[in-house]
Amino acid sequence: MSQMVTTTLTVNGVRRSVTAHPDTPLLWILREQLRMTGTKFGCGMGQCGACTVHLDGQPVFSCLLEIQHVAGKSVTTIEGLSLESKHPLQKAWVEEQVPQCGYCQSGQIMRAAGLLKENRNPTREQIVEHMKTNICRCGSYRRIVAAIQRAAKEQG
Amino acid sequence: MKAEGGRRKYFRAERGDHPSSLIPHPSTKRLEGRRRFLKQSGGLALAFTIGANGLLRAIDVRACGEEGDVDLNAWVHVSNSENTITVMCPTAEMGQGIYTSLPLLLAEELDADWRHIRVTQAPSDKAYINPEYFGVQGVGGSRSTMGYWKIMRLAGAQARAILVANAARQWSVPAGECSTVPSYVVHAASGRKLSYMDIAKIEDFKLDAPQISEKDLKAPSQWRLIGRDVQRLDVPLKVNGQAKYGIDVQIPGMLYASILRPPVATCPHPLYGDGAENGPVKVDAAEAMKIEGVVKVVQLPHGVAVVGTDYWATVKGKRALKVEWRKGSLAAGYDSEAKKQEWSAIASDRSRKGRTVDNAGAFDDAFKAAAQSVSAVYVTDHVHHACMEPFNATAWLLHDDIEVWAPTQGQTWAQQSVERVTGIPADKVRVHTTFLGGGFGAKTEQLPNAEAAMLTKVMDKPVKVIWSREDDVKHGAYRPLTAQRMDAAIAADGKVTGWSHRLVADSVLVRARKVVWDKSPGIDGSVAVGMTQPYGIPNKHHEYIHQLGGIPVGYWNAVGNGFTIFAVESFMDEVAARLGKDPLQLRIELMTDARGKAVLEAVRKMSDWDRKREGRALGVAYNHGGRWNCQIAEVVEVSVDRASGAIKVHNVWAAADPGTAIQPRHLRQQLETGIIWGMSAGLRERVTIRDGIVQQSNFHDYPVPRMDEIPEIEIQVIQGAVGQNSGAGQIGVAPMAPAIANAVYRLTGTRLRAMPMLPGQVKQALAETETGAA
Numbered sequence: 065m066s067q068m069v070t071t072t073l074t075v076n077g078v079r080r081s082v083t084a085h086p087d088t089p090l091l092w093i094l095r096e097q098l099r100m101t102g103t104k105f106g107c108g109m110g111q112c113g114a115c116t117v118h119l120d121g122q123p124v125f126s127c128l129l130e131i132q133h134v135a136g137k138s139v140t141t142i143e144g145l146s147l148e149s150k151h152p153l154q155k156a157w158v159e160e161q162v163p164q165c166g167y168c169q170s171g172q173i174m175r176a177a178g179l180l181k182e183n184r185n186p187t188r189e190q191i192v193e194h195m196k197t198n199i200c201r202c203g204s205y206r207r208i209v210a211a212i213q214r215a216a217k218e219q220g
Numbered sequence: 221m222k223a224e225g226g227r228r229k230y231f232r233a234e235r236g237d238h239p240s241s242l243i244p245h246p247s248t249k250r251l252e253g254r255r256r257f258l259k260q261s262g263g264l265a266l267a268f269t270i271g272a273n274g275l276l277r278a279i280d281v282r283a284c285g286e287e288g289d290v291d292l293n294a295w296v297h298v299s300n301s302e303n304t305i306t307v308m309c310p311t312a313e314m315g316q317g318i319y320t321s322l323p324l325l326l327a328e329e330l331d332a333d334w335r336h337i338r339v340t341q342a343p344s345d346k347a348y349i350n351p352e353y354f355g356v357q358g359v360g361g362s363r364s365t366m367g368y369w370k371i372m373r374l375a376g377a378q379a380r381a382i383l384v385a386n387a388a389r390q391w392s393v394p395a396g397e398c399s400t401v402p403s404y405v406v407h408a409a410s411g412r413k414l415s416y417m418d419i420a421k422i423e424d425f426k427l428d429a430p431q432i433s434e435k436d437l438k439a440p441s442q443w444r445l446i447g448r449d450v451q452r453l454d455v456p457l458k459v460n461g462q463a464k465y466g467i468d469v470q471i472p473g474m475l476y477a478s479i480l481r482p483p484v485a486t487c488p489h490p491l492y493g494d495g496a497e498n499g500p501v502k503v504d505a506a507e508a509m510k511i512e513g514v515v516k517v518v519q520l521p522h523g524v525a526v527v528g529t530d531y532w533a534t535v536k537g538k539r540a541l542k543v544e545w546r547k548g549s550l551a552a553g554y555d556s557e558a559k560k561q562e563w564s565a566i567a568s569d570r571s572r573k574g575r576t577v578d579n580a581g582a583f584d585d586a587f588k589a590a591a592q593s594v595s596a597v598y599v600t601d602h603v604h605h606a607c608m609e610p611f612n613a614t615a616w617l618l619h620d621d622i623e624v625w626a627p628t629q630g631q632t633w634a635q636q637s638v639e640r641v642t643g644i645p646a647d648k649v650r651v652h653t654t655f656l657g658g659g660f661g662a663k664t665e666q667l668p669n670a671e672a673a674m675l676t677k678v679m680d681k682p683v684k685v686i687w688s689r690e691d692d693v694k695h696g697a698y699r700p701l702t703a704q705r706m707d708a709a710i711a712a713d714g715k716v717t718g719w720s721h722r723l724v725a726d727s728v729l730v731r732a733r734k735v736v737w738d739k740s741p742g743i744d745g746s747v748a749v750g751m752t753q754p755y756g757i758p759n760k761h762h763e764y765i766h767q768l769g770g771i772p773v774g775y776w777n778a779v780g781n782g783f784t785i786f787a788v789e790s791f792m793d794e795v796a797a798r799l800g801k802d803p804l805q806l807r808i809e810l811m812t813d814a815r816g817k818a819v820l821e822a823v824r825k826m827s828d829w830d831r832k833r834e835g836r837a838l839g840v841a842y843n844h845g846g847r848w849n850c851q852i853a854e855v856v857e858v859s860v861d862r863a864s865g866a867i868k869v870h871n872v873w874a875a876a877d878p879g880t881a882i883q884p885r886h887l888r889q890q891l892e893t894g895i896i897w898g899m900s901a902g903l904r905e906r907v908t909i910r911d912g913i914v915q916q917s918n919f920h921d922y923p924v925p926r927m928d929e930i931p932e933i934e935i936q937v938i939q940g941a942v943g944q945n946s947g948a949g950q951i952g953v954a955p956m957a958p959a960i961a962n963a964v965y966r967l968t969g970t971r972l973r974a975m976p977m978l979p980g981q982v983k984q985a986l987a988e989t990e991t992g993a994a
Contacts, residue, residue: 067512085512088532096476096530101468102461104657107689108609111919114608140462149460157459161451164889165315165463166458167627167657196926199919201608201658202315203896204889205927 071135075100076144086132091115093131095140102170106199113198116142116171123178139210143172145177153177156215162203172198176212185216223866244263288421292379293429294347295326295372296311297340300422305403305416306338307328310348310368311359313454314627314659315893316884316949318364320452322372324882328445329376329437332416333403336933339453341567344651354736356632360664360775361746362848362947365882369945370434385430386422387414399545402444440943449885452654466627466654469614471682475515477675478534481523482545484912486554487695487772488522489732490637490670490827495522496906497549498912507540517541519676522667527674531686550770552912559701560599560974563724566765567597567705573724574765581759583709586718590709594798596656596791597705600783600975601906602698603776605914606924609657610692611665615672616682621648621683622673627656629663637666638673649673656918660897664732665697693922694914695775697732698907700725700747704787708795709759716795716810720761721751726769742766746775748785753844755792755810771909777897778950781843782957786902786975789841789958793965803962804829804840804855815877815940816844819853822875822936827855835859836870839963841955849946852876854895854955856931858963865983867964869899874952875936879944887948888935894952895933900925902957906976 070083075098081096089108094100094117096181103126106114110125117126126139145151149158153173163169173196179186179194186194191212199207290301297306307323323339326332342348348357350367380400387405388395391412399406406413419425440446457463488495503524505517513533518525520662526537566572587593614625615638622644628634631653635646656663668685675683686697702725709718727744729737737744743764751762763947797802804824811817820842821828827838842853857871872895881887904923909917916922961972964982974981 076758084530085532087536088530092530092532095469096296099470100461101464101470104416104608105467105605105686107919108497109689109918109920113375114610138911147458149371149456154459158451158455161455161885161889163315163452163455163458164317164893165313165656165658166454166463167655169458173459178527192928196928199924201606201660201888201924203893205925205930206892206933207889208927214413214709 069132071131072140073134073136074137076140082131084131087130089127090117090129090131090134090139091126094126094139100141100143104167104170106168106171109205111199112168113175114168114171116174116198118174118178121181123175142174145173151177152219153180153216156211156218159214160207162204162207164204167199168200172200172208176208176215179196179212180216180219183217186212188213225350225614245950255432257832277625281545286334288417290420290425290552292382292427293375295375296330296379298416300421303336303417304338305332305336306340308342308343308348308932309339309959310357310362311350312627312653312659313358314629314663316364316890317452317883318359319454320450321365321882321886322368323453324345324445324450325369325372326376328443328680329373330380331402334445334450336403336416337453341653344635344649344653344655348695354733356630358630358632358664359659359893360629362949364947365945366849366947373437374432374434378429379428381432382427383416383419386419386425386427389426390414390419390422392443404458414461428597447884450884463655465609465657466614466625467609467612467657467686469625469654469684471614471616474527474614474682474684475527475679476534477525477671477683477685478531478538479520479523479525479671479691480538480541481691481695482541484545484549485695485771485909486522486551487665487667487697490640490666490915491633492731494508497546498551499546500543501546502544504542505964507542508537509539511537516673516679521673522672522936525671525685527675527683529680532650535688549912550768554769554771554909554912556602556701556907560703561987563598563701563703563767564597565701567722567724572765574763577743577748577762577764579761583718583759583761586709587707587720588745589711590717591712592709592710592798594710594791594795595706596794596973597703598787598790598973598975599704600702600786600882601770601955602694602701602909602915603825603901603905604696604698604907604922605658605660605662605776606693606919607656607658607660607662610689611662611668611687612685613668613672614682614684615669615676617642617644617673617680622676623650623652625652625654626669627654627663628669629656629659630666633664633666634669636835637670641670642673642677660777660859661779662697664775681761689919690917693917696907697770697772697777698783699779700728700773702783704783706787708789710795710798714799716757718759719755719757721784721787722763722765723748723751724765724767726771728775728779729771730766730768731773747780748784749779749846750781750788750843752846753788753842754813754816755807756812757810771912777894778953781954782898782901783975785841785843785954786907786957786961789955790961790973793839793958793962794971807842808838813844813851815851816842817939818938819851819875819877822938823853823855823873826873826875826934826936827857829855837963837967839959839961839966841957841959841962843951845946845951848948848951849944850878850948850951852875852891852951852955854952854959856956856963858960858967860964860968860982860986862983862986865979865981865986867903867933867960867977867982869960870901872931872933872956874933875938876948876951877938877940878948879939879941879946881937882940884937887937890949891935891952893931893952894931895956896925898953898956899931899960901953902960902975902977904976904978
């Protein structure tokens, strides 16, 4: 008998069926089966936030989310955040020239998008409190703050 | 047959996804064109290296069959159909902005309109070696700008001359009557002009490469692009998930691999070892093979690989392995706490001799004649890179060559390492460099590339090896642990007459560049870097005493600079304290370098140095930068929580002189990264090792800075030598830790001589000061 199970979920608005070990983290399903490599592996234990996606609209660590628990749910990844990089955060990220190596930035943007959904005009303290789950080893933090503030201002 | 078919499939399926394709939505036609570009560049490029003045010889063939597409030399390709000018980046983009700044240097001399410029990653080829970096193609040591500063500009000037010659021939006018404006050749007398892209389409386009030398290059006053910020070419791909890192490489039919590694820290350099001293002696793979998706378990000299059809299956397989490991290696006896003690004793024992660097005068005589002396011993722990992208590599053995996709800082070393483990000649190893999710020296390491190569040979399929974060932390190439003994002689008139610095540490060269070490006089420049600083002290002694620990030590951000400057600049404050002098004033008085003096004066002003702060204090440190030709001074403002011993950095002021700032914004980003790394290494980061086993495993026990810990940072760029190039990538790291220690001393009277300055140790040191005072 196969050890793998088939799970159906919605990714970026499209229904997908995937077959994998039931404890496979969503992260690896996205990256390998669905070929969406914008979501990154950093630590595998919810410490760094590089794998952040939205699950039913909320930012989560996809490295900790077993595929068996995602059945029927809706996932948004960086690839689905906007068409043609038009999300206010993506535009602000370019304006502020945030990325250096860039590896953590998908996760940073998805995390920030979660904040702006809940709070359209966050204070600096609220931004820092919300974003400290996500590590940037290049230390682009000061520009991340500036970009979030810019995006909040531009989305009004 | 299979291989050929596979290769074609690869180019069709993968080239468009290749991270070097920075042009969105590439057409099939473009992909084919680029393929030719890459294929042809090898020959052209070789000509580049052997021609006069390091320039291209005349090439009389149209480089690219595409109508209106032409390779002007190994570095630049003009496409009429795409209306673009594509520049080869010889080295890897790992966050430092090199994908933008090197093309910009070429575009400056090509006189190209920046909007036409695209960048593509150069293949692994001798043409693209960095003459300033071990003579290999690779990136490290902040050597990319220095190494390619001249090459890129000469290549641009040469390409411009080719375009001018062709336009002139078309118009039947002397080339000397023509000039250029961005992306156009102009013949002012007749009012004619042709765009570079239209010139590329001229029927009998000729690649007669003229001789170009440095005197043909623009004067700094003529620069149009250098020194003015442009938007980074890689940024748009890094906000939508499209940038491709090594870990993102997908090859049809590819297998995945996880590797179980020994308990003892093991990261052999494939050119000099195989790690078998800690490797497996008995492997029980029965349980692992029961996991669906696991295809094979492969015993390697240094570990056991589980190969499967998806990464998670290999992780599960790895967890199910039962392996007995070889015991008794040198590394297995290594204890980092004990080493600090042992090496401190060696540092202070003058009968133990090492090799000396840049000594001056006679320290022993100065010491004997001194009215008083100051001495101190400093110790620093191992630190780890913790790049956000863990080590990984993908390799595919075809019938007579091997393709490697790697987030690597060393293309040439990758070729050599793969040759070593597979027997396939290095020139048959084709390295496709992806974006790097952080490098910081770690990705000069070659073990992941060797692992992927060994496994594709066994599996006869493409294989991607992914290291877990735990693998990455427990089997890294750590910055060496050190003990340093400092002594200063002070004459009766208060003059500092003697200075001695004895550094005890393992060597990165011994492990990873043995061939360089064997030719060196026993000095590891990457470890000793920073010992000599331009303070005007007549008698100086600098000595490096190498100790072999067996633990993998490697290049870290700024490498030795991080610990030598900790000792030098902390000790400078200790000397100032003995003399009763202001430490910043003492530095300025002793400073013999005008640019050094200028950065020190600048931070004095920026930080409002003389103003007292309630509950806080300032500390300063300086870094000459040596061969980097970039100088920096940093001032920090700190407070200390006496209950916990935690140090907080509130503000940082930095003044840096890089000579020419090619892209001032990149420079600031790089300095800021360095400041944050320096703070983190100063306050918290450390790898501790017991019985050869690294005690940390992931970000929970190897914490790196998060957003809530970042101080205010103000940076001033002083261009004290415009026209000079420098390497500014790492200069900002080293002064942070000593500046923090110096600030803590000024605040509390407690001198911290161990890095990192962990709260528990700070608390204890504060208590000892109080007891001593009482």
